[in-house]
Amino acid sequence: MAPWQVVGLSRWPARRALRTMKSTENSTSRDSNPPVAHRSFIETNVTRNTAADTSAASAAAGTSAPSAAEILPELYRQMSIARAIDREAVNLQRTGALPAYAPLIGQEAAQVGSGAAIDKRYDFAFPTYRELGVAVAMGVDLTGYMATHLASWHGGLYDPVASRFAPIQAVVAGSVLHAMGWALGQKLDAGLAPVGRAPNEASAHDSSNPDANEPAATEPDTSSAPIGAAIAYFGDGASSQGDVHEAMNFAGVYTLPVVFFCQNNGWAISVPTENQVAGGSVSARAAGYGLPSEKIDGNDVAAVYEATARALNRAHSGGGATVIEAMTYRVGPHSTSDDPGRYRSLDEEQSWRARDPLKLCEKRLRDEGLAGDEFFTEAAAHALEVSEQVRAGILSQVDRPMHELFDFVYAEPPAALLAQRDRALEEIS
Amino acid sequence: MAPWQVVGLSRWPARRALRTMKSTENSTSRDSNPPVAHRSFIETNVTRNTAADTSAASAAAGTSAPSAAEILPELYRQMSIARAIDREAVNLQRTGALPAYAPLIGQEAAQVGSGAAIDKRYDFAFPTYRELGVAVAMGVDLTGYMATHLASWHGGLYDPVASRFAPIQAVVAGSVLHAMGWALGQKLDAGLAPVGRAPNEASAHDSSNPDANEPAATEPDTSSAPIGAAIAYFGDGASSQGDVHEAMNFAGVYTLPVVFFCQNNGWAISVPTENQVAGGSVSARAAGYGLPSEKIDGNDVAAVYEATARALNRAHSGGGATVIEAMTYRVGPHSTSDDPGRYRSLDEEQSWRARDPLKLCEKRLRDEGLAGDEFFTEAAAHALEVSEQVRAGILSQVDRPMHELFDFVYAEPPAALLAQRDRALEEIS
Amino acid sequence: MTMTADTRPRTPHTETRHLSMQQALNLALEHSLAADDRTLIFGEDVGRVGGVFRVTDGLQQKFGAARVFDTPLAESGIMGMAVGLAMAGWRPVPELQFDGFSYPAMNQVISQMARMNNRSRGTMPMPITLRLPSFGGIRAPELHGESLESLFAHVPGLKVVSPSTPNEAYHLLRQAIADPDPVVFMEPKSRYWQRGDVLLPAPSDTESDAATAEHETTTPVGTSNVVREGKHATLISWGAMVSTCLQVAEYAAEDGVELEVLDLRWLKPIDAAGIQASVSKTRRAIVVHEAPLTAGLGGEVSAIIMERCFDALRAPVERVTGFDVPYPSGALEDAYLPNADRILNAVQKTLEYRRG
Amino acid sequence: MTMTADTRPRTPHTETRHLSMQQALNLALEHSLAADDRTLIFGEDVGRVGGVFRVTDGLQQKFGAARVFDTPLAESGIMGMAVGLAMAGWRPVPELQFDGFSYPAMNQVISQMARMNNRSRGTMPMPITLRLPSFGGIRAPELHGESLESLFAHVPGLKVVSPSTPNEAYHLLRQAIADPDPVVFMEPKSRYWQRGDVLLPAPSDTESDAATAEHETTTPVGTSNVVREGKHATLISWGAMVSTCLQVAEYAAEDGVELEVLDLRWLKPIDAAGIQASVSKTRRAIVVHEAPLTAGLGGEVSAIIMERCFDALRAPVERVTGFDVPYPSGALEDAYLPNADRILNAVQKTLEYRRG
């Protein structure tokens, strides 16, 4: 019996079939490349939740995800996959197949742990350019994911709506506000106004000015469905951007279901956290907005999973936003064109390699008797298999047809642009 | 003997002569309008500091301003002047002489108290559009100040360099970063690098990469001159802007001599602080940047003066930035085109009128025997006199000549612009 | 490609009302909120107080604080929030209080709102209408008089429109809100209080999308409007400058010069065919805008005429624009803004032009 | 009005070095830092690591962390800080890491840096040079390939320049830094590694302002550069597209068509007289840029030619530009960028044009 079967997860197949994610109707065909997605824990989780407990009360309480210990083997498997694909991508960049790549090595726990806590029925993730591990955990089509690094399509070729994983974002901190806005949308969907008021609360207006009276906000929805939550990924460097401040402030004023998930990986390209984050801690900012926060060990996948689940749960049940700062380390270069030797010491890198998230997880699995050699062999083989599929997917991706330059700029393209397209197609192809 | 002579300030004339502020060489002529500036405490203060104690040690310790009790009568006089001009400006707007005006009524203590603590030898103020009281306290040419509301010149017609008072800023939070940058300039002037390192501290670089070694920053200047400080004015509304966050973060990372002076006057046009500032307090944000902060009674002019002096002192001696939140109230409308009756209650306004900063100051002066009827009569008469001079200055301001459209756009205007100017002058005048 | 709303009244319309542009815009917002309950209005001071220009007056009272609400004072936040709301399937109509305060939001406008449909390959359309009180002429403080149409028109993914009358304001705003793409809606603030007849759809139709759907064929997005016919030269303009151009046409008519006045309305897409039709006829053109000359939209219009009317053209296209200087304080506003005299000078120059 | 530095070598220059543009820029920064100790360099990753393109390589080592330093990751903060430093009498040379990341800084660039001299009536000049790696062509991630010259050129108070060769890069950067006004310096990142001869001032002069002062008369700010003479048509371009145009001129020459190639260099102020001189001679013009067509600077150039060469012109000015779409991913980059074929097509169209 495989060790993870010990914790009652035997209905997960030992070997995951690579799953084809169906594109939605309005997404475009992706030519000859079959999508590759690791079958994520979450989807299984969703199924389980639904099967095990469909009572409204349970749903209202938010996530009823399994405990971290229960799913630790699965988290390990996902981290292995993320790492294997990451390694493959670095190799592909060296051989020239990818123009550039931003490695995640060292951050597998922060990404897989948080991604695994996301409930795709309700939640939506807003990634940066380095969230491969989240994509793995959420079951995003990984060839479509890698398309952004392959320079096929800015933002990727997966379906962001169906994947609950926004297009890959190149602007540092650019999507943190989107997460906040999306979260407001969920609150509105629940029938709540941004600034909540009890239905019959007296108006604050001057009673001498009857015109100024404003009706009470829509009565809060009393159904027990959880409010969907947005999870915004950003780095220590991104925390310096004004947009992060504006997003946290809006989220506080409006009590929005957002998880601000900062991966503090020690560096923003060549700038260390101490020269980036005044006061030294991103999570310490939260108190200034009246928000709860957690500073966690970002290399402990169980800790990350649990903290994220707690924060999502708070959001689902109307408790508003949370700031999580996952302390981790970017073991590799910023990107394949970066040389960390120019700005940091090998010692520092080595000391973090000792805290490798996969090794830490493996140790716990072994120490607690949750997994043994057989499991790790299988996990490694599975990771290799997935990464080879992704590699094959990358290598077989076809060029984008020229008309795609024009196809998606507008939902209703102006005639002038269509004319420009037609002229261009004539002239160039 | 006038009451303020009791506290040893008898060398200040009981009646201040209206002083003409000399423009610097490169500022333009201001036609026929003589500048009007209340002779500020600060300039007297500067004289006094210099006369009383010129030792380097004392200078290094930063401001050696008089105590608030000593100068309370003077602060009262300045608040009276600010209020009188404010009232005059509202009247002038009603009669059509000013197109619009943003009243300061209610905020005299926050503005005069902070402005009086500024040491113009070292410090520089960065105002918004509502800092008349600071301008009074700093001795800015008040007709030139009002020129911005008169729609003569965006930014005002005083000399910002000589006045140590930046051009009036229309962009909410726009100048907070300038204060931070100006403060960095002072730190650099003192021979310090932005991120301070002890001269012989070992390089953090990978020793395997000799190229990466970087020399230590310039050795800190050991002279005892205070580091000049910037004081950035902004409102509760402005605190929502990303620029305020970026400024505080930079100031923290670089340990910059800045005082972030927030006048929390309860409202940003129609939006109350509770719907603006998540967590409810701007000063509470400071901790997140590792900065000290003070939340003070903004209607207590002595408290404001003292807190500002403390913060400036900290900045002068290398201690970095401070956030001050002066709790006050915008008793009037946002501007002359605003109608507060549409969004707030008369009760609220009345309750703040009871905490009128001038009345509070008067009470203390009388209670402590620092001033009596004679003083208040004289102060009122003086305020009226100054406000009438400002009024006369405003009413006699001449139109701006058309060539000024072009004169200051560049320090070295391109030939194309000069040609455009010449054509325009020909065609239009 | 389907077209959205018509800016001209459909038949039968049952109501004509005499409204200021501010009132017409307010009514368009009310009807749009009623027509689609995913439509949201937000921005600084748009809720309780109804906006500094009162364009959103009464809407929070009518539709509640979940449809119309105040935001904190942060323009990047407002536009980033709009993008997120659109990603969640809402139809946001944010207001930025003044033209000059769109600068802090530029990143969210250009790199996010304008590109999300493209980035997501059409799965995340951005039916956002950014309402932006625009242009000068009201003796306002600094940065309250900017003309940003050229900047926005250059951004792929945006549509840009500016109304010149209350009727245009009503119909173009409804059209912009109904459009599935991000539209920058530039309101000529100096015209807010000018009144005119507004032809409204039948009251029974105002609350349904069907009311706007029927307008689709006559005035699609990107159509300009000949507001006065003429034959000697074409004045091309938009926003507040249209009424100045109409005034100039009156003056010129006194001297027997018949000027055609073309209200471009849509600044992206620009109606190149409409420009061509008019200038092919009049053979002379003057483009008028408030924005500075260099890299202003007048250059684009001039280039379009170059490309489409080269043979017809009898004189170089004249540009009468703001100068290459920051928008000035009230004291110099009249000197800055194109006025009748400057436009008439250009008309005369154009008419008198003879090939050398 | 005095002019600042010359972009052409002064006589006597004693040194010619074969450098990449990246090296030439690095040397210009070094010499500018040496010439004026109020000059500061800062930005994301410009210090320790010497910039992501290594343009500031070694400068922190040479001048210390008080002259060359890293900032937190906040573009508005960087440009706002630059404004404050200039107010305090410093000469800031900030770098924004990529064109597309100037959007978050637009408010500080447009409403502050570009206006402070005017707002302060000349008492607070802004001798800031914003270094902006620009344009496409390197298969980079999203928002790393923007062409923002039209946007910046529209802003009163800014000057805008882009070099096309290592030699131009050296001299224009020194000139920009010496200039008392804010200059947006657009570095064509696809040309960073292209090499060319750089004519340097005598080594003894590099550290003094006198070295640049002597250059003042020959190539003032706003002067374009005829990089190839011809007589049948003029190709007008700037930045990375200049070498594409030179390539086109080679091809055309094989067929006996002599194209003049004008490197505009300064995009604000634009050298209208230089354009006029060339097009009056060749009577035909094609303007080439990477930015999207609509409201791009090509329109401005076309309008200038309309205004100044109307009689001389034998065919409408052609614009060969990027399309009105977001700058694409590497896969479609070649399709997006103007290439030799598209330019040659336009040349042919221009040459074959006959009045109808």
Ligand SMILES: Cc1ncc(C[n+]2csc(CCOP(=O)(O)OP(=O)(O)O)c2C)c(N)n1
């Ligand atoms: C607005 C913006 N500015 C600059 C960049 C260039 N850039 C890309 S990644 C990066 C560092 C980001 O650091 P951090 O937020 O800590 O994320 P990490 O790379 O460590 O994952 C920078 C400066 C960018 N992409 N966007």
Ligand SMILES: Cc1ncc(C[n+]2csc(CCOP(=O)(O)OP(=O)(O)O)c2C)c(N)n1
């Ligand atoms: C960037 C920007 N956005 C919007 C405005 C319009 N506006 C002017 S004052 C103001 C409210 C400012 O509130 P606060 O910062 O509290 O200052 P107060 O007016 O209370 O002194 C607003 C929204 C502006 N001037 N600048």
Ligand SMILES: [Mg+2]
């Ligand atoms: Mg980081």
Ligand SMILES: [Mg+2]
């Ligand atoms: Mg306020």
